[in-house]
Structures are given as structure tokens and as C-alpha cells.
Amino acid sequence: MFTEERLDIIDHVAISARDIGEAVRWYTQTFRCKILYQDETWALLGFGNTKLAIVHPSQHPSHIAFVHSEAEKFGSLTPHRDGTSSVYVADPAGNAVEILKQT
Amino acid sequence: MFTEERLDIIDHVAISARDIGEAVRWYTQTFRCKILYQDETWALLGFGNTKLAIVHPSQHPSHIAFVHSEAEKFGSLTPHRDGTSSVYVADPAGNAVEILKQT
Numbered sequence: 001m002f003t004e005e006r007l008d009i010i011d012h013v014a015i016s017a018r019d020i021g022e023a024v025r026w027y028t029q030t031f032r033c034k035i036l037y038q039d040e041t042w043a044l045l046g047f048g049n050t051k052l053a054i055v056h057p058s059q060h061p062s063h064i065a066f067v068h069s070e071a072e073k074f075g076s077l078t079p080h081r082d083g084t085s086s087v088y089v090a091d092p093a094g095n096a097v098e099i100l101k102q103t
Numbered sequence: 104m105f106t107e108e109r110l111d112i113i114d115h116v117a118i119s120a121r122d123i124g125e126a127v128r129w130y131t132q133t134f135r136c137k138i139l140y141q142d143e144t145w146a147l148l149g150f151g152n153t154k155l156a157i158v159h160p161s162q163h164p165s166h167i168a169f170v171h172s173e174a175e176k177f178g179s180l181t182p183h184r185d186g187t188s189s190v191y192v193a194d195p196a197g198n199a200v201e202i203l204k205q206t
Contacts, residue, residue, distance in 0.1 A: 007135050007149065008136060008150055013113065013167055017198070022195045031169055032109065032110050033110055049113060052113070052167070054196075064118070093120035095118045095119070
């Protein structure tokens, strides 16, 4: 039987907003999603297949976060409060990419 | 039994790159993903839970595309070659959002 190789997962996509509350209101009123976390510096919204992070520009750039089985190969991992750890890199076009260690 | 309300889906995330081939090589060498489409103006990569579009900046801005059951409420839908149709809007922070009609 042919078994397709497992594909990597996009854990979340992060966009910038100066007013986190205003952005959370817009996304939750526009789409069926749920608030997983919210404070004044960032929020995390759950969608059916991935998550949307809304981040104050002083915190992180807009980025896409991928789960990778060997994240440590991309640099020194920074641990986060939720138990995950990750490293930021740039793709050849300069887009910010977060590589999250698979847990 | 509690049934969680179905959440909306992020169909794809689109980032900009001037050299589509170079970006496709980097993403396919860095992650387990598959090339769904590629020409000189854009490419579409399949991941385990969503898709990554790599688009020449002359075509579209970086954006996130959500599937919505009433996409036409957001404006006049533009049909695409693959049979889908969508409209672009901006969130309150100015981030580009594509709203795709559910098919």
C-alpha cells in the first residue's frame, strides 16, 4: 500500500497589529474562530486547521511558524512560557520564519 | 454530548518572493511539503494542514486566505482559474485578508 510521507505542519501564522483588542474583535466577528490567549501585547486565535497570532509590532515581526523535527539544526532554540521552543530564521526572500521544535 | 462549533479554515498563507524558484527550493529543502503548482509568478506548496503560496510582489501582497460561507458579503468576488472565487479586504490593522467562497 502506498503511504504518503507525512508533511510538516504550519503551527501558526503571525500578523502585526498595534491594537490587539481591535484586531481580535474583527477576526472573531468576521470568522468562526476561538480566542486561545489574549493580552495587550499579543493574542492567539484557533481556526479549524491552524492558529492565527496577532502580535504587537514591538514584540515580533509578522511570520509563519512551522513545526520541524530537527529545529535545533537551525540555531539556538529559545524556550517559551508554554513549554515550546523555537528559533527565528529568514527565508531567501527575507520573510521571517519561526521553526518550532516538535514536542 | 457537547459538539464544538465548526471553526473556519485558513486555506493558505501567501508570502512575497521575487525569485519564486529560489524560495520553492528553500521551502522544499527545509520542510516536508509538496509542490502543488509552480510557475515564474507564483507557487503553491502543500503542508500537512494548510498551504503556503509564494507570490511575486507584482501579483499580490502577502496575505492570509480564509474560507468563509458568506464571502460575497465582503464584496464582489473575483473568479480564479481553479474554480474558486474570492475578495480581498484589509483587517483593522491593514493586513491583507483574502476571503474565499466555500465550495
